[in-house]
Amino acid sequence: MRDIRDVIVVGAGLAGLQAALALQEAGLDVLVLEAADRVGGRVRSLDGPTGVEEAGAVNIGDGYTRLLGHVRAAGLDREPVTVSLREHTIVVDGHTSTAPAWAASEGNPLTGPERAVPPALIVAGALARANPLTGPRDWMSPEAARWDVPMPDHLRSLGVSDAAVALADRAGTFETLEATSALAMLRAAQRASRHAPQTSNVVGGNSRLPESMAARLREPVRPNSPVAAIRERGDLVEAELADGERIAAGHVVLAVPFTSLRRLAIEVALPGPVARLVAELPYPALTKYHLIADRPFWREDGLPPVTWTNGPIQRLLPWRLCDNGPSALAVWVTGRDARALDALGEREQRRVVLDELARVRPAAAGAVEITRIVSWGRDPWAGGAWAMPRPGQMAALAAAATADTGRVQLAGEHLSVEDSGMEGALESGDRAAARVLARLGRTPAGS
Numbered sequence: 001m002r003d004i005r006d007v008i009v010v011g012a013g014l015a016g017l018q019a020a021l022a023l024q025e026a027g028l029d030v031l032v033l034e035a036a037d038r039v040g041g042r043v044r045s046l047d048g049p050t051g052v053e054e055a056g057a058v059n060i061g062d063g064y065t066r067l068l069g070h071v072r073a074a075g076l077d078r079e080p081v082t083v084s085l086r087e088h089t090i091v092v093d094g095h096t097s098t099a100p101a102w103a104a105s106e107g108n109p110l111t112g113p114e115r116a117v118p119p120a121l122i123v124a125g126a127l128a129r130a131n132p133l134t135g136p137r138d139w140m141s142p143e144a145a146r147w148d149v150p151m152p153d154h155l156r157s158l159g160v161s162d163a164a165v166a167l168a169d170r171a172g173t174f175e176t177l178e179a180t181s182a183l184a185m186l187r188a189a190q191r192a193s194r195h196a197p198q199t200s201n202v203v204g205g206n207s208r209l210p211e212s213m214a215a216r217l218r219e220p221v222r223p224n225s226p227v228a229a230i231r232e233r234g235d236l237v238e239a240e241l242a243d244g245e246r247i248a249a250g251h252v253v254l255a256v257p258f259t260s261l262r263r264l265a266i267e268v269a270l271p272g273p274v275a276r277l278v279a280e281l282p283y284p285a286l287t288k289y290h291l292i293a294d295r296p297f298w299r300e301d302g303l304p305p306v307t308w309t310n311g312p313i314q315r316l317l318p319w320r321l322c323d324n325g326p327s328a329l330a331v332w333v334t335g336r337d338a339r340a341l342d343a344l345g346e347r348e349q350r351r352v353v354l355d356e357l358a359r360v361r362p363a364a365a366g367a368v369e370i371t372r373i374v375s376w377g378r379d380p381w382a383g384g385a386w387a388m389p390r391p392g393q394m395a396a397l398a399a400a401a402t403a404d405t406g407r408v409q410l411a412g413e414h415l416s417v418e419d420s421g422m423e424g425a426l427e428s429g430d431r432a433a434a435r436v437l438a439r440l441g442r443t444p445a446g447s
């Protein structure tokens with residue numbers, strides 16, 4: 001066994017890096033172990049044919065104070081993200097319309113005032129209209145448990161019809177609406193409402209952010225170092241890597257998604273509800289097909305490039321559009337449709353996606369190629385896009401987010417209290433670091 005660190009951080013995503021920096025600033029000796037060959041986790045910028053493309057996190061909210069602090073400290077610039085659902089094409093059962101024309105579309109199965117709501121906005125619209133959560137911590141109060149029910153039940157209680165629920169179920173941030181807690185969705189809507197609708201990303205790619213954080217660590221992150229087991233040994237915790245190497249430390253911060261954590265041999269006593277959540281918290285599948293279009297096919301059919309369909313490719317979103325050169329777009333597929341595509345070989349996936357795209361947007365036929373397939377569901381270290389609690393899991397999640405788990409602390413976007421996505425990951429990293437420091441009788445630097 002090598003020398004003993006003060007703290008080992010497992011996972012060099014934003015949560016792990018944030019915890020490591022806070023612990024280092026407080027004077028501790030920190031080693032970050034990362035399974036992949038890069039830092040950043042679900043922040044992953046790719047070199048595409050028209051420039052950088054984001055395979056993972058895209059939007060930086062204007063209220064992401066921790067993240068924006070890192071952007072400023074690293075001297076990075078931001079540019080606005082311009083994709084909006086205000087104008088989009090809707091293709092339902094072969095009938096094509098646009099958001100303003102949707103109410104009159106023959107493909108619209110809804111009746112009454114619901115006909116005017118585009119499928120992509122049914123859930124968001126209903127939640128925004130009647131969100132009982134007004135503060136960032138309201139979701140944790142015992143009274144909030146009444147909304148920890150299947151999403152369709154909550155939508156129906158708001159007067160949303162079964163036909164609208166079925167349409168909305170096709171594509172979203174969830175695996176299925178039935179398997180999703182309404183309280184989790186209300187919490188997401190409350191968090192989103194605190195940020196201006198205008199978002200941005202880092203010029204040169206969001207990956208520059210975790211890279212700049214990793215560069216500030218005294219001891220470099222160790223890539224290609226998947227941790228396979230964590231054991232408490234008296235006053236120490238030992239991390240065992242997949243190749244058998246063992247490294248000891250006084251404390252460990254496990255900043256990995258629960259999908260990965262549940263595959264580790266953890267010989268550490270976690271509180272019962274937390275251990276159950278580690279085993280059971282769902283992560284929806286999400287597969288992205290990065291595309292290049294050699295001509296602006298949306299000018300030929302005169303329809304907005306953003307497309308929502310109730311077919312298997314769900315959503316087409318532009319990334320970088322150009323009228324007189326190649327453009328970058330991506331098909332985003334979540335939930336059951338993503339798992340069905342993930343189960344196919346790569347060649348078959350390409351055929352299905354391009355055939356379906358040609359059916360949904362005939363003008364795109366022959367104009368588009370798939371440049372990259374990124375499956376977050378099949379990514380061994382992510383195991384899905386993000387945590388999306390099932391009905392009945394929110395009280396355990398509140399307990400896990402606030403639990404002091406001793407020498408082994410947990411972090412990650414799934415354990416954020418007030419914010420979500422990248423900012424939530426940073427928030428959870430700060431909390432895990434503060435708990436380690438409190439156990440050592442120290443306070444975080446700058447507090």
Ligand SMILES: Cc1cc2nc3c(=O)[nH]c(=O)nc-3n(C[C@H](O)[C@H](O)[C@H](O)COP(=O)(O)OP(=O)(O)OC[C@H]3O[C@@H](n4cnc5c(N)ncnc54)[C@H](O)[C@@H]3O)c2cc1C
Binds near residue numbers: 013255
């Ligand atoms: C497609 C997509 C779009 C998104 N869009 C947005 C957005 O627009 N805005 C936003 O704010 N958020 C967005 N998110 C969410 C955001 O990316 C995450 O919330 C955040 O990056 C999670 O950070 P994390 O540190 O908690 O986890 P991760 O980034 O997953 O980091 C965990 C790290 O642990 C490593 N690891 C796992 N297992 C082990 C092991 N056994 N040993 C060692 N290392 C291990 C992983 O390789 C990874 O590097 C998006 C996510 C996806 C997938």
